[in-house]
Amino acid sequence: MATGPGDSPLKYELIKQDPRTGARLGRVTTRHGVFDTPAFMPVGTQGTIKGVLPDHVAGTGSQIILANTYHLMLRPGEKTVAALGGLHRFMAWPGPILTDSGGFQVFSLADINKIGDDGVTFKSHVDGSVVHLTPERSIQVQNDLGADVIMAFDECPAGDAPVEYQRRAVERTLRWAEVCQRAHARESEQALFAIVQGGTDLELRAACARELIGMEFPGYAIGGLAVGEGFEATKKVLEAVTPGLPEGKPRYLMGVGFPRDIVAAVSVGVDMMDCVLPTRNGRNAYAFTATGALRLRNSRFISDEGPIEAGCDCYACRTFTRGAIRHYFFAGEMLGPILVSLHNIRFFQRLMADVRRAIGEGTFDQWRRTDPRAALGPSSAEVGVSAEPAEGHEPSAAEEDRTLEAKQEPT
């Protein structure tokens, strides 16, 4: 335990409010150290950022990382992680960690047998056994894992679910939030965040937020976005919900996203985000650059002596040519996925550092209009697309991860 935030497990400090947008510069202190906000959290689904060693993750400027309760609960099991010294020791990440509640994965990935008012029954993808996940159980698992920020167990319906279903899901989410609060056994060490649901219905979102704010959580997340509702709908919800969240607490947008989405979220006052894009796309030879995405399998890179991105200070760009990285992908070598994942994480963290600098200097509004990265989305993010088929190369991602990652991608 490094410099702690006193009695409370988390302290949020608002350093500067942007005068022209909702963007805010801040700093969060946890019992395992500090992270600057707006922050991007790389995802270590099964207790590792796929292919990237912790010293290299730290080298990208990442200050907080995320791990998935759903996956770790099923394998190796939270008791095993606890016996091995807890999640920080297990992942060899001494800094802040956030775990999600398992809700998103259960509702989007699992073979669900039954959704009830007390929780969800589903089949484990690891051994086929029947698992019952409740708010109490989610919190117990997260208490055992020991992350600095833990999430309330929520119901996350599909983006196109009818409003009546969304209403019932919000009611459940609110009831469950209370159960989670009561079940939380390590309140002085782990900060429990609530999750605002409600789909694209702004009244429902407002009602959900109002109720949760009354329950006084140390932080608030916006869930149920980037699940197929489209960028404009996402933005509308963010614009409606975010400014109403408590100013003195961090706000976390779950599962987002492309640079364009990150900038939009920051603009309305979001402080934390996570996404598998840098690593999932990296494993598929898709590299982020300021001028658009590179598909590094493309034949135009065969003899390209340049780095992935000119001027990038990441280990991959300092060390390897595009031509060599292309070769590693075709030869099926781990080094291809490793190097592009590393670059992509660094790309996202340089973006976040520049976002924070712009807010600090009071130039964020101008920055977001002029920096080419601020416009990078799923469709705009391709330069020089070739006819070459982009064969999937997933050297070690389990099937369920691929499904998860595909769903988390905003469309």
Added chain:
Amino acid sequence: MATGPGDSPLKYELIKQDPRTGARLGRVTTRHGVFDTPAFMPVGTQGTIKGVLPDHVAGTGSQIILANTYHLMLRPGEKTVAALGGLHRFMAWPGPILTDSGGFQVFSLADINKIGDDGVTFKSHVDGSVVHLTPERSIQVQNDLGADVIMAFDECPAGDAPVEYQRRAVERTLRWAEVCQRAHARESEQALFAIVQGGTDLELRAACARELIGMEFPGYAIGGLAVGEGFEATKKVLEAVTPGLPEGKPRYLMGVGFPRDIVAAVSVGVDMMDCVLPTRNGRNAYAFTATGALRLRNSRFISDEGPIEAGCDCYACRTFTRGAIRHYFFAGEMLGPILVSLHNIRFFQRLMADVRRAIGEGTFDQWRRTDPRAALGPSSAEVGVSAEPAEGHEPSAAEEDRTLEAKQEPT
């Protein structure tokens, strides 16, 4: 090009001859730096030590690495490697590199159409095209790749080939050695080593060595061992051949091996060795330790908080528990193969450092009798073997590599 060895591409310096064995402490200077001998070279078949970034390879104490001409010639092609700045730049390894001739792979792996007196015709495993590999072509490819030490193209028969076949293979190898010498176009930059063949026939071996010594190569390799002839037969050949090789030049035993084999080779005066064991076995959760091998999938490691090997200073042992590494293997995460490969390479390099120290202190004979590592072979190297099936986990090794690696393992 770092501190070069003057006009010659390679300088061997004999620092100390062990008084009781044939072991010798030395130092080799190349145009890309120095390596201490006896040296163990990790194998970067396709231009990368599988899963291990160059900074971590250097961190294991490796001073020289190996790459395979056969693989790089077929993909991405030697002209591409040259266009990308040559092999050192391509692999991001600024230190000494050795390339083999392609002979071993062609004879043991390839779908051979024809062996003639001028070379071998075979089918490419990459695209099915027909490739003709001759001594001239092997040297041209190795000249284009640009390694510091390159190897003559030899015929490497199976360990059980009849002596008459071995005799014809030696004749071919001698003729081809001369062709290679004439074809070599970068004599001041790359040192061309000859390869002694002859199977387990000691007279044939002696005759082959005598002829090659007369041709004055800057270094000599012993090939055609560890191809199924057994440890005792290997030792007999080594004892007969090695002491007769020129004292002032490095001696390289190809494709060896387990610590036991390395110590046996050092004992008769071998200076350089290479093997895929640390990385291939690492990818299969097989970890080398001084007290024997660990199969890290074994259920007894589930909650094991210790490092792979107590006292080891490698990144994996400093950073991760056995329990976490076991989890990464079961979860199909790249980090498992990465960490155990890293540990195993460091294990081999610590072994070599201790071998060199013992020779320097004049205690090698005692060391090899008392250090438990000196006895580690394929059968002795297992402690606590469990009934658990050792499923193959080869996250990114191409099929042909697995075949190669299986054959290179001494039995």
